[in-house]
Amino acid sequence: MNPAWAAALSRVSFAEHLQGCRWFGGKAQSLSGVEVLEAISVGDAGCLVLLRVEYTEATAETYLLPMRLAWVDGAEVWTDALEDEKFRAALLEIILEERRLCSATGELVGICSAAFKTQAKEMAEQLPSRVLSVEQSNSSVLYGDRFFLKLYRRLEVGGNPDVELLRYFTERNSFEHVPGYGGAIEFQGAEGGTRVLALLVTNVPNAGTAWTTTLRRLERKNGMGESGPARLLGERTAQMHLALAAGDGPEFTAEAFDDSYRESLRRMMAETTQRMMRLLELRMADLPRQIQAEAARLLRHEDEILQRYASLIDPEVGATRIRIHGDYHLGQVLDTEGDFVIIDFEGEPARPLHERRMKHSPLRDVAGMLRSFDYAAYTVIAKQGGEDAGVLEWTERMSEAFLDAYLRTAHGAAFLPESEMQMRKLLDACLLEKAVYEVCYELNNRPDWAVIPLRGVLRILDESSAG
Ligand SMILES: Nc1ncnc2c1ncn2[C@@H]1O[C@H](COP(=O)(O)OP(=O)(O)O)[C@@H](O)[C@H]1O
Ligand SMILES: O=P(O)(O)O[C@H]1O[C@H](CO)[C@@H](O[C@H]2O[C@H](CO)[C@@H](O)[C@H](O)[C@H]2O)[C@H](O)[C@H]1O
Numbered sequence: 001m002n003p004a005w006a007a008a009l010s011r012v013s014f015a016e017h018l019q020g021c022r023w024f025g026g027k028a029q030s031l032s033g034v035e036v037l038e039a040i041s042v043g044d045a046g047c048l049v050l051l052r053v054e055y056t057e058a059t060a061e062t063y064l065l066p067m068r069l070a071w072v073d074g075a076e077v078w079t080d081a082l083e084d085e086k087f088r089a090a091l092l093e094i095i096l097e098e099r100r101l102c103s104a105t106g107e108l109v110g111i112c113s114a115a116f117k118t119q120a121k122e123m124a125e126q127l128p129s130r131v132l133s134v135e136q137s138n139s140s141v142l143y144g145d146r147f148f149l150k151l152y153r154r155l156e157v158g159g160n161p162d163v164e165l166l167r168y169f170t171e172r173n174s175f176e177h178v179p180g181y182g183g184a185i186e187f188q189g190a191e192g193g194t195r196v197l198a199l200l201v202t203n204v205p206n207a208g209t210a211w212t213t214t215l216r217r218l219e220r221k222n223g224m225g226e227s228g229p230a231r232l233l234g235e236r237t238a239q240m241h242l243a244l245a246a247g248d249g250p251e252f253t254a255e256a257f258d259d260s261y262r263e264s265l266r267r268m269m270a271e272t273t274q275r276m277m278r279l280l281e282l283r284m285a286d287l288p289r290q291i292q293a294e295a296a297r298l299l300r301h302e303d304e305i306l307q308r309y310a311s312l313i314d315p316e317v318g319a320t321r322i323r324i325h326g327d328y329h330l331g332q333v334l335d336t337e338g339d340f341v342i343i344d345f346e347g348e349p350a351r352p353l354h355e356r357r358m359k360h361s362p363l364r365d366v367a368g369m370l371r372s373f374d375y376a377a378y379t380v381i382a383k384q385g386g387e388d389a390g391v392l393e394w395t396e397r398m399s400e401a402f403l404d405a406y407l408r409t410a411h412g413a414a415f416l417p418e419s420e421m422q423m424r425k426l427l428d429a430c431l432l433e434k435a436v437y438e439v440c441y442e443l444n445n446r447p448d449w450a451v452i453p454l455r456g457v458l459r460i461l462d463e464s465s466a467g
Pocket of ligand 1: 209
């Protein structure tokens with residue numbers, strides 16, 4: 001690393017800075033140390049800093065920070081390099097021109113798809129760019145109205161499912177309701193191990209995500225009777241799964257839902273639950289007082305949740321498992337006014353990479369979307385300050401329409417369990433696990449939102465013990 005940078009970076013108070021970043025996923029943990037692993041120079045525009053964050057009670061993580069030294073009021077300070085047009089242009093250039101930039105511990109490599117290489121040649125002048133200010137776990141840049149670049153914040157060694165799946169759909173032309181894959185930036189460590197730092201795709205003009213358009217409709221009580229959009233979304237979701245199920249090669253071929261998988265699923269579900277319970281205990285005092293009683297109630301249900309998984313993962317379930325979206329919700333769908341485009345195949349950001357790349361029942365995605373209808377309803381109810389029967393009824397209608405269209409479109413697919421009872425059991429297990437995951441995600445990322453999934457878990461438990 002450049003010694004001047006190393007000295008300047010050593011003066012930055014990263015631990016404090018991270019707590020204020022939306023994309024930092026360690027807010028519920030106590031930090032035990034932060035170390036700069038590398039600062040990869042991006043021409044003279046700035047650098048990409050790899051930061052190792054250590055926790056007292058969780059596995060260390062690596063984060064990516066684009067940084068630039070600037071003079072502010074006569075002093076040299078580090079700023080967010082993404083705010084700088086020159087830096088953003090340099091990132092795009094690395095991909096379109098397939099640049100390779102050496103650093104002390106490895107090499108930064110730009111990878112460009114054939115289709116984007118042609119576009120790059122046509123591009124006479126630099127495209128104006130801007131950073132998107134949207135609700136997300138990473139950071140994104142829009143170049144003119146053509147390219148969309150996502151800079152990943154939490155980095156892991158290994159293949160990135162977002163890149164993998166979008167490249168798969170684009171190369172096979174098997175599902176058109178996704179952005180076109182354009183390229184990536186990787187950091188190939190000298191000691192082995194590659195991390196994906198950024199993804200480039202086509203920009204998809206849109207009216208917002210289905211999350212924002214759904215909330216808008218709900219808040220204005222406008223078009224609430226219509227189940228057409230939920231049906232279309234169910235159909236597109238099934239088409240996405242059918243395209244993924246048709247894949248071959250070790251990464252895509254469908255696999256059996258056998259005992260060893262069932263055991264790893266049960267283990268993963270148990271781990272998520274135990275993680276959630278420990279986080280809840282840790283953060284209890286920070287939760288608003290009126291929510292603490294519900295959180296305490298949830299803490300008493302640990303054994304019940306674990307038992308429920310065991311009985312729900314039925315040994316009779318005879319379906320296949322495939323690559324899935326992995327973190328499917330209304331915010332992962334662009335509303336293109338009349339249709340939908342599905343984005344963000346990275347999987348649940350809080351899970352380790354090997355779990356995100358596993359093959360699963362696509363009912364996990366279905367459960368994710370059903371939970372999202374619930375989130376939308378309770379977000380509106382929270383804003384309005386009280387229960388609203390109309391909104392809750394809407395959620396039920398949308399969920400039914402979505403599920404019905406999904407099952408009709410995927411009818412006969414090997415990834416659907418054979419009987420309706422098996423399907424319901426598996427879906428219920430996925431719904432419970434998703435809500436449990438969401439409590440962890442919110443405590444770590446957006447503590448103010450934790451009440452929504454927390455109440456969601458309690459409702460799922462109450463409903464199934466009543467039924
Ligand atoms: N290809 C695209 N074209 C236009 N906008 C996009 C595209 N992909 C994502 N977006 C916008 O960027 C936001 C964040 O993208 P997403 O992939 O969900 O990032 P994250 O992994 O950080 O959650 C989306 O909610 C959407 O508003
Ligand atoms: O989109 P990401 O990959 O960043 O997913 C993470 O963040 C999501 C929030 O941005 C989070 O989704 C949860 O909140 C949504 C509303 O903002 C809601 O629609 C989803 O149903 C709910 O799960 C997601 O869980 C997390 O992985």
